[in-house]
Amino acid sequence: MAKSQFTNPWFPYLLLAPQMLIIGVFFLWPAAEAIWSSFFLQDPFFGKSTYVGINNYVDAVTGSDYRRTAWFTTIFTVLVAFLSLFLGLMLAVSADRVLRGRSAYKTLLMWVYAIAPPVAGLIGIMLFDQHIGPLVEFAALFGWNMRVGVDYWDTGIAMIVVATWKQIPYCFIFFLSGLQSIPSSVKEAASIDCRSETRRFWTITFPLLAPTTFFLLILNITYAMFETFGTIDLMVKGEPGNNPVTLVYKVYQDGFRGLDVGGSAAQSVILMLLVLVLTVVQFRLIERRVHYS
Amino acid sequence: MATTEMDVPVARAKPALSRRSFGGVKIYDHIVLWIGVFLMMGPLAVAFMTSTFDHVMIHREGMQVGWGGEFLSTYDTVLNQQGGFSGEITGWLMTKNSFILGIGFALGKIVVSMLAAYAIVYFRFPLAGFCFWVIFLTLLLPLEVRILPSYEVVQQLGLLNSYTGLILPLIASATGTFFFRQFFKSVPNELLEAARIDGANAWRFFVDILVPLSRTMMAAIFIIMFVVGWNQYLWPMLMTTEEQYFTLVRGIRNVMQSMIGADIPFYNEALAMAMLAMLPPVVIILIFQRMFIKGLVEQEK
Numbered sequence: 001m002a003k004s005q006f007t008n009p010w011f012p013y014l015l016l017a018p019q020m021l022i023i024g025v026f027f028l029w030p031a032a033e034a035i036w037s038s039f040f041l042q043d044p045f046f047g048k049s050t051y052v053g054i055n056n057y058v059d060a061v062t063g064s065d066y067r068r069t070a071w072f073t074t075i076f077t078v079l080v081a082f083l084s085l086f087l088g089l090m091l092a093v094s095a096d097r098v099l100r101g102r103s104a105y106k107t108l109l110m111w112v113y114a115i116a117p118p119v120a121g122l123i124g125i126m127l128f129d130q131h132i133g134p135l136v137e138f139a140a141l142f143g144w145n146m147r148v149g150v151d152y153w154d155t156g157i158a159m160i161v162v163a164t165w166k167q168i169p170y171c172f173i174f175f176l177s178g179l180q181s182i183p184s185s186v187k188e189a190a191s192i193d194c195r196s197e198t199r200r201f202w203t204i205t206f207p208l209l210a211p212t213t214f215f216l217l218i219l220n221i222t223y224a225m226f227e228t229f230g231t232i233d234l235m236v237k238g239e240p241g242n243n244p245v246t247l248v249y250k251v252y253q254d255g256f257r258g259l260d261v262g263g264s265a266a267q268s269v270i271l272m273l274l275v276l277v278l279t280v281v282q283f284r285l286i287e288r289r290v291h292y293s
Numbered sequence: 294m295a296t297t298e299m300d301v302p303v304a305r306a307k308p309a310l311s312r313r314s315f316g317g318v319k320i321y322d323h324i325v326l327w328i329g330v331f332l333m334m335g336p337l338a339v340a341f342m343t344s345t346f347d348h349v350m351i352h353r354e355g356m357q358v359g360w361g362g363e364f365l366s367t368y369d370t371v372l373n374q375q376g377g378f379s380g381e382i383t384g385w386l387m388t389k390n391s392f393i394l395g396i397g398f399a400l401g402k403i404v405v406s407m408l409a410a411y412a413i414v415y416f417r418f419p420l421a422g423f424c425f426w427v428i429f430l431t432l433l434l435p436l437e438v439r440i441l442p443s444y445e446v447v448q449q450l451g452l453l454n455s456y457t458g459l460i461l462p463l464i465a466s467a468t469g470t471f472f473f474r475q476f477f478k479s480v481p482n483e484l485l486e487a488a489r490i491d492g493a494n495a496w497r498f499f500v501d502i503l504v505p506l507s508r509t510m511m512a513a514i515f516i517i518m519f520v521v522g523w524n525q526y527l528w529p530m531l532m533t534t535e536e537q538y539f540t541l542v543r544g545i546r547n548v549m550q551s552m553i554g555a556d557i558p559f560y561n562e563a564l565a566m567a568m569l570a571m572l573p574p575v576v577i578i579l580i581f582q583r584m585f586i587k588g589l590v591e592q593e594k
Contacts, residue, residue: 005417015412018405026462030442091329094322108330114574116524116542123340132355177590226437230526255441271438
């Protein structure tokens with residue numbers, strides 16, 4: 001249905017002005033500058049810059065450090081995205097089924113959503129601390145001498161645990177509201193036709209949740225790649241050294257610490273392209289969904 | 294496959310809901326949820342309880358479960374002691390800054406994005422498509438990705454160490470605009486027509502009809518955006534070099550840094566700080582739980 005609309009030569013522009021102004025100054029300008037400076041080599045001390053073509057990109061992508069970071073980011077992102085999706089779904093399914101105490105469970109399970117990533121990182125790094133951390137003691141029970149902050153993969157695993165923990169409530173909230181929006185007539189019909197609860201879940205409930213799952217998957221990927229910055233910064237205690245970091249952290253590290261403006265900008269542009277791809281995928285999925293309904 | 298089809302009538306012969314109604318309780322689900330609650334809340338409980346102990350004790354014996362009795366003195370120190378390099382920053386001041394950032398960000402975002410969404414949904418004008426795409430573009434690039442150039446721009450504008458510089462660049466992303474666009478599209482056309490007949494112009498319609506209609510939506514977005522704003526870390530960390538502008542979440546970094554190299558780090562104060570930084574957003578989403586979930590889930594639409 002077409003929306004009735006006003007026609008006015010200047011009023012809509014006036015309404016859009018604040019948004020456009022902010023986007024122009026704080027978004028378009030910096031983004032353009034990132035793309036521009038990714039083709040230059042800047043001298044941090046004299047402010048001179050030389051055009052170097054795509055050298056910054058080549059240097060970034062071929063650097064062994066970059067590759068290691070990219071590899072870690074991939075593993076980190078995939079694990080965090082899927083683990084939080086899976087655990088969130090599991091909790092939501094149970095919370096949807098119980099009658100007693102549902103709202104108490106819900107409240108306690110969504111609590112962590114409100115915690116800032118660096119706060120989660122601080123609590124995490126203490127739980128995994130060599131001296132005082134109970135989780136290190138727990139790992140030691142299984143003969144695993146966990147050395148977070150020293151061993152590359154031990155630190156990585158601790159980061160994955162904390163980042164997943166932080167994201168579970170988000171998935172839980174979406175899945176629970178998805179489950180609750182399934183009409184009870186569908187649920188009843190399904191329970192008459194199919195006795196096995198597991199099969200009923202995979203053939204009826206899960207397909208109905210598919211759109212939510214896709215949506216959450218994309219959001220989880222974006223979360224793991226970009227929003228975990230604070231968690232990672234706290235968990236490497238601000239000095240990555242030999243510890244794993246994500247690509248976004250490296251953009252910051254090279255740009256602000258290494259003063260490699262061009263290289264950092266090139267990495268930014270690579271990430272922008274990645275987000276672009278993700279968004280296109282997301283939109284294709286949303287379009288597909290329109291056909292379902 | 295064929296055999297399972299055959300099974301169905303047999304299954305139907307028994308009461309299909311027997312497992313469900315049996316006793317009315319499903320032990321499995323409660324166990325899963327209890328484990329979930331333990332894993333989600335356990336770390337927070339341990340962190341809180343440890344923060345009530347003396348730091349020497351924590352250093353010697355690890356994180357604690359129980360009540361350490363140092364609660365008042367630790368939290369008093371964190372809130373009132375003047376810390377940092379300049380010695381002028383206190384926990385209270387950081388809390389104030391966090392509220393300024395959270396509320397400023399949420400209000401700014403609501404105002405800016407409501408106006409923009411109104412223009413996009415309710416007006417026909419030549420550049421509408423172009424504006425929509427520019428706004429859409431901002432969803433593609435989180436601030437984290439363009440952090441260095443954003444910093445340079447804000448520096449050139451002389452906005453480092455100011456609330457304006459802290460808040461405005463964060464508002465640049467257009468999530469709010471899409472929320473409101475979606476909502477306005479669901480408002481029935483009849484309302485606009487009736488308003489027109491009554492002689493309302495575009496501004497009157499917005500102020501007298503659309504804004505009151507959006508009240509719940511605005512509240513939901515306010516809650517979400519407040520939490521998002523309060524929890525900002527990277528941007529405040531780069532932006533605010535003067536300690537008087539530090540937020541609680543930003544202060545977490547200083548706490549961590551002061552712990553490095555300390556003989557006996559003040560674990561208790563660090564955790565107390567984490568608890569303080571956590572408290573307001575948690576309280577808000579728990580109080581306005583229903584509204585918060587509604588607003589959050591709306592994003593998917």
